[in-house]
Amino acid sequence: MARVDWMVVPLVLVLALVIGYPAVRALTLGFFHYRLNQGDPVFTGVTNFQLLGGDPVFWTAIRNTLVYTGVSVAVTCLVGLLLALLTERMSERLPVIQTILLAPWAVPVIVVAFLFRYIFDQESGGANALLLALHVVAHPLPWLAYGPLAMAALVLANVWSQAPFFILVFLAALRGIPDHIVEAARVDGADEVAIARHIKVPQLMGALVPAVLVAIITNFNNFTLVWSMTEGGPAYDTTTLVVYVYRLAFTQLNVGYASAVGAVWLAVLTVFTVLFVRATASRTVAA
Amino acid sequence: VDRRWLGLRWLPLALLAATACAQSQSAAPQTTSTPSGHETITFANWASAEAATKDHIAQSISEFDQANPDVTVTSVPVAFSDIGHQLQLEVASGNAPDVAEISGNDGPALVQANALQPLESLLSQSFVGSLLPSEKALGEFQGHLEIAPWTVAPLGFWYNRDILSKAGLDPGTPPRTLDQLSADMARIKSAEPDVIPLGLDTTNRTFGLDVNWSLMRSFNADPFSGGKATADTRTMGQYLEFIRTLGQKGYTIPDQKIGYFRPLAAQGKVAFQFDGPYLQGVIQSVNHESDAAFYKTWAVTTLPAGPSGKHFSTPTDHQLVMFKSSKHKAAAARFIAWLAGSRQAITDYTIRYESSLPPVKNAISAFPTELNTPVFKSFESQVVPVVTRPAWGNTYTNGYSAVMAGIQKAVAGSEPISQIQAEMQSELRTQLGS
Numbered sequence: 001m002a003r004v005d006w007m008v009v010p011l012v013l014v015l016a017l018v019i020g021y022p023a024v025r026a027l028t029l030g031f032f033h034y035r036l037n038q039g040d041p042v043f044t045g046v047t048n049f050q051l052l053g054g055d056p057v058f059w060t061a062i063r064n065t066l067v068y069t070g071v072s073v074a075v076t077c078l079v080g081l082l083l084a085l086l087t088e089r090m091s092e093r094l095p096v097i098q099t100i101l102l103a104p105w106a107v108p109v110i111v112v113a114f115l116f117r118y119i120f121d122q123e124s125g126g127a128n129a130l131l132l133a134l135h136v137v138a139h140p141l142p143w144l145a146y147g148p149l150a151m152a153a154l155v156l157a158n159v160w161s162q163a164p165f166f167i168l169v170f171l172a173a174l175r176g177i178p179d180h181i182v183e184a185a186r187v188d189g190a191d192e193v194a195i196a197r198h199i200k201v202p203q204l205m206g207a208l209v210p211a212v213l214v215a216i217i218t219n220f221n222n223f224t225l226v227w228s229m230t231e232g233g234p235a236y237d238t239t240t241l242v243v244y245v246y247r248l249a250f251t252q253l254n255v256g257y258a259s260a261v262g263a264v265w266l267a268v269l270t271v272f273t274v275l276f277v278r279a280t281a282s283r284t285v286a287a
Numbered sequence: 288v289d290r291r292w293l294g295l296r297w298l299p300l301a302l303l304a305a306t307a308c309a310q311s312q313s314a315a316p317q318t319t320s321t322p323s324g325h326e327t328i329t330f331a332n333w334a335s336a337e338a339a340t341k342d343h344i345a346q347s348i349s350e351f352d353q354a355n356p357d358v359t360v361t362s363v364p365v366a367f368s369d370i371g372h373q374l375q376l377e378v379a380s381g382n383a384p385d386v387a388e389i390s391g392n393d394g395p396a397l398v399q400a401n402a403l404q405p406l407e408s409l410l411s412q413s414f415v416g417s418l419l420p421s422e423k424a425l426g427e428f429q430g431h432l433e434i435a436p437w438t439v440a441p442l443g444f445w446y447n448r449d450i451l452s453k454a455g456l457d458p459g460t461p462p463r464t465l466d467q468l469s470a471d472m473a474r475i476k477s478a479e480p481d482v483i484p485l486g487l488d489t490t491n492r493t494f495g496l497d498v499n500w501s502l503m504r505s506f507n508a509d510p511f512s513g514g515k516a517t518a519d520t521r522t523m524g525q526y527l528e529f530i531r532t533l534g535q536k537g538y539t540i541p542d543q544k545i546g547y548f549r550p551l552a553a554q555g556k557v558a559f560q561f562d563g564p565y566l567q568g569v570i571q572s573v574n575h576e577s578d579a580a581f582y583k584t585w586a587v588t589t590l591p592a593g594p595s596g597k598h599f600s601t602p603t604d605h606q607l608v609m610f611k612s613s614k615h616k617a618a619a620a621r622f623i624a625w626l627a628g629s630r631q632a633i634t635d636y637t638i639r640y641e642s643s644l645p646p647v648k649n650a651i652s653a654f655p656t657e658l659n660t661p662v663f664k665s666f667e668s669q670v671v672p673v674v675t676r677p678a679w680g681n682t683y684t685n686g687y688s689a690v691m692a693g694i695q696k697a698v699a700g701s702e703p704i705s706q707i708q709a710e711m712q713s714e715l716r717t718q719l720g721s
Contacts, residue, residue, distance in 0.1 A: 036375045037400035038681065055717055056710070057692075122540055123483075123551070145541035145699040233491050234542045234699050235692040250372045251493070252685055252718070253396075 023266075030263045034256035041256065048260035058261060060236045061244040062268070067151065068226070068240055069219040072158045073212060079159060080166020081204070085196050087167075088174050098171070105164035113228030116157035120144055120229075127153075147237030150230050154238055158225060162218070166211060173207035174200060213276060220269050241265040326618045327359045331374065332388035334605075336364035339572070343640040347632050351625050358618045368492075371396065378402040383610040385619045390605055392493040392687070394426065394434040395679035397608060404609040405431035409620035414628050422646040425602055425676055435607045436646035437627045438637050440563040441600040442501060443587040443670040450558040454478040461559075461586070465505060465529065465593045468559070472538045475558045484538040486548030486560035489530075489698050491691040493683065497601045498545060498561060499694060500677040502526065505593030510690045514682045516715035518693065519708050525594065527697040527704045534698035541699040549573070561590060563603045564666050568642035578660070587665045589673055598673045605641065644671070682719060689714035 030048055032041035052058050083101055090097045104112070119126045120143035128140040143149045177200060185195050223242045226232065232239035232247065239247070241261065249258035334344035341364070348360045363384060365373050371393035377383045378400060389397065397403050407415060410432070415423070418436060426434030448458035454475045462468040472484035488498040503509065506529070508522040517523070533539045540547070549566060551557050553573035560566065564587075571581055589598035607623045609616065626632050633645040638657045644650050644666060651658045651667055658664075677683065693711035696702055 035681075036372075036379050037396055037402075037684070051717065057714065139537075142541060142699055145543075145695075147700070230542075231491060233692075234695040235491075247688060252688065253372065253375055254685070 026259045027263050027266075028259075029256055030260035032256045032259075034254075034259075036253035036255050044256075048257050049264075051257065052260060052264065057236050057239065057244060058264075061239050061241045061261075064151070064236075064238060065220060065240040065242075065265075068154060068158075068222075068238070069216055071155050072162070072219050073215045075155065076159045076162045076215060077166055077208070077212060079163045081170055081201070083163065084167050084170035084174060085200065088171065098167075101167055102164040104161055105168070107161065109161060109222075109224045110228055112157055112161045113225050116153065116160075117144070117229050120153045144230055145234050147234055150234060150238050154226060154229055157229065158219065158222065161225070162215065165215070169207050169211040170204055173204045177203045209277070213273065216272065216276070217269065220265075241268075325357055325359070326615045327361055328386060328613070328615045328619050328622060329361045329363055329384035330386045330388075330622070331363045331365050331370065331377075331384040333365055333367040333370055334388060335362045336366050339568075340640055343636055347626065347636040350631060350635070351622060354625070355618075355621060358615075358621065360622055371493075374402075375400060378610070378612075381612065383612050385610060385613040385615055386622055387608050387610070388437070388605055389434070389608055390603060391497050392677070392679040392683045394606055394608060395428070396681065396684050398428050398433045399680050402610055402612075403433045404611045404613065404616060405433055406435055406609060406620065406623070407432045409609070409616055410435070410624055414624045417628060417647050419646050419648050419650070419671075421671060421674060422604070425604065425674075426606060433608070435623050435627055436604055437607050438605040438641045438643035439646050439650075439666075439671065440565060440603045440605070440641070440643040441666065441670045441674045442498060442561050442563055442590070442603060443600065443666055444590045445552075445560040445562055445566055445585055445587045447552070447555065447558050447584055448586060449555060449584050450475060450479060450482055454558075461588050462591045465591050468591045469529075469532065472558070473536070476537060479558075481556065483540060483548065483551060483557045484559060485533060486545065486552060486557045486562065487533065487539045488543070488545035488561075489539070489541055489691070489694055490544050491688055491695060492544075493687045494545075494603075495691050495694075496683070496687045497603065497677060499530075499691075501561075501590050501599035501601045501675070502529070502593070504599040504675060505590065505595055505597070507593075507595045509678070510711065511678060511682050511686045511715060511719060514678075514719065516686075516712050516719055518690065518711040518715055522594075524704055524708055527693065527707060529593075530694055530697040531704060539698070542695055555584075564644065564662060565642040567662055568640075582661050585662075587662055587670070589669050600670050600674045601677060602674050604646075605643070685718045686715050689718055 029041065031043060031045060033044045033047070034041035087098050087101065107115075118124075120128075122128065122140050122142050122145065125140075125143065127143060128137070131137045132140065141149060143153050181199060182195055185199055190198070220240075221242055222240075223246060226238060226240055226243050227246065230238045232243040236244075242265070245258050245262050245265065248254045248261060330348070332344065334340040345362065348362055352359055367390075370387070370389065374383065374387055374389070374393065374397060378397070383402065394403075415432065419439070422436040422439055423432065426432055426436060444461065446461045451458040451461075451471070454471075455478060456471055456474060462471050468485075475482055475484045487502075488495050503523070503526050506522045506526040508520065508526040510516070510518045510523060534541050545560075545562055548557050548560055549562070549569045550573050552560055552566070553570040553576075567581060567585070570576065570585070571578075576584075590600060592598050607627060609619045609623065613619050626636075627646055633647075634654065634657055637643055637645050638654065644658065644663060645654065647653055651664060658667075689711055692714070693707050696707045696710075697704060700707075
């Protein structure tokens with residue numbers, strides 16, 4: 001028989017108030033026509049959700065969110081894995097290397113955004129200066145004013161900012177691999193690449209699942225970086241769902257429609273999370 | 288299962304249901320009158336949020352407090368980019384300030400939200416009578432003065448005479464038509480490749496559309512005429528073709544705020560800039576140029592005329608509003624009149640730190656010492672008379688993003704203009720419900 005732990009009641013109440021209420025309120029507002037400056041909400045059923053189907057900006061935002069999140073997480077994960085494997089044994093001899101690699105994680109996202117905005121500035125940015133000096137390009141590239149380049153710049157800034165998270169996770173997991181397994185492989189003649197491929201990487205899968213999940217959720221909701229670097233532009237080329245919701249709710253004051261987009265955004269994230277967890281769980285069981 | 292727990296587990300859900308169903312109209316503005324009759328009014332503004340003006344607006348408010356010992360003004364700093372939606376949220380939640388500084392579309396959007404207090408019966412006849420009619424008209428809606436003018440800052444066409452000279456152009460003859468402007472930009476780009484021919488804001492903000500509105504009107508274009516989507520017109524196509532030329536030929540840097548170009552202008556790297564009178568203050572704060580040196584280099588006139596043959600300008604004035612919910616309307620009206628109309632506030636703040644004209648008739652003869660500059664004279668005689676109010680209000684709020692997204696596609700992309708127009712029209716139809 002379960003015992004009541006009364007000590008958790010205040011926590012549950014606070015969570016219900018600060019997380020539950022906004023979530024429920026937002027979901028319900030999706031069924032209303034509610035513009036902040038046009039009077040009280042009017043119940044319109046599923047009209048807002050029907051409008052989504054014919055809203056090209058919404059579909060662009062979905063695509064951008066998937067591209068931004070997918071590419072960011074994949075590249076960050078690979079970079080993190082590579083750097084963790086390369087620097088695994090440096091912690092004792094050259095601890096400063098790992099410290100430097102982890103430093104970007106300590107930089108606030110807003111600072112990262114402005115830093116990379118300067119780097120990718122068309123007129124005076126470091127990226128164009130380097131490319132021009134190396135004669136890779138003949139004219140400065142409009143990094144943040146041309147859609148594909150703007151998305152690439154965003155992903156690059158994001159990878160720089162978040163790679164240390166994966167380095168940290170993988171380094172911790174690597175230290176959990178028993179030395180005798182690696183030594184046994186060496187005795188059997190395995191080189192470092194084979195050891196990494198057949199012993200270390202499979203052992204990291206347990207750490208990979210929660211790390212990737214956290215990274216997906218973080219990137220799905222990464223408003224600060226996108227808004228501060230591009231404000232979702234040019235046009236809607238880097239508008240992600242979270243940026244679209246902000247623009248609808250706080251610049252167009254269309255709270256009802258923004259809530260409908262937010263509900264879909266939450267549903268997509270939930271479905272993706274469930275599928276990902278199930279897929280990785282079955283893989284772990286099979287292994 | 289413990290029966291007490293069974294009862295308790297529904298508590299959060301019950302709480303959620305109760306709060307989710309609750310309406311947010313219960314909060315009433317606080318009354319801050321004291322028994323002695325002293326009143327405290329709140330003033331939401333971005334002047335006190337910006338480094339360049341915060342000390343000076345504080346000084347101005349302090350001077351008002353001293354002159355009005357029965358009133359205390361509490362300044363509430365809000366960032367310029369946030370104040371529009373911040374005020375809408377405060378109105379919706381019942382805790383609007385007494386007075387607020389607003390600009391551009393934010394004022395008419397608040398009028399349409401029925402949030403503002405008409406001012407004509409609260410402000411003195413002498414104050415209302417002293418206002419420049421065109422400035423007063425910007426705040427009038429259906430016969431009521433809903434928005435009081437504070438600083439007069441229309442967008443003018445600035446030109447750098449040194450750059451024109453170096454490009455072989457007559458520094459005393461700025462382009463009067465858009466065709467001449469295109470020809471001059473080509474000359475400048477060719478002679479001085481490091482110079483940006485035109486500083487133009489093309490960001491996806493209501494302010495971005497404000498800046499572009501005059502250019503659109505020069506082509507007789509209007510993306511939402513009569514509140515309906517009208518982005519597929521021939522004139523709108525001509526305007527977008529002009530914007531496409533700016534991007535393709537490198538005449539401007541796409542997707543940048545006007546503030547991006549100002550420090551570059553101070554370094555002599557921008558030839559033409561469509562900006563308010565405050566550009567002078569920004570340039571001089573960057574390059575520490577004397578007034579004489581500034582006037583030797585820079586001059587201002589109206590935006591070149593397009594196919595319509597007319598010159599246009601958009602106001603970027605700072606205005607003052609009072610909210611209906613204010614419990615201190617008389618005190619708030621005194622504060623508004625003092626900020627906008629008192630000699631002390633005009634000389635110590637509006638002219639000196641906002642670098643703007645005051646909203647009064649014959650400003651230059653009223654303030655001959657302070658306003659006797661070529662820039663202020665050009666603004667008063669040339670730019671102010673061609674000011675036109677954009678289609679501000681709900682249509683603008685709902686439609687600006689679709690228009691600016693189209694402009695961004697035109698200035699930096701390669702999509703055919705006709706396709707951009709079709710997409711803009713489709714999105715406008717969705718946003719405007721037309």
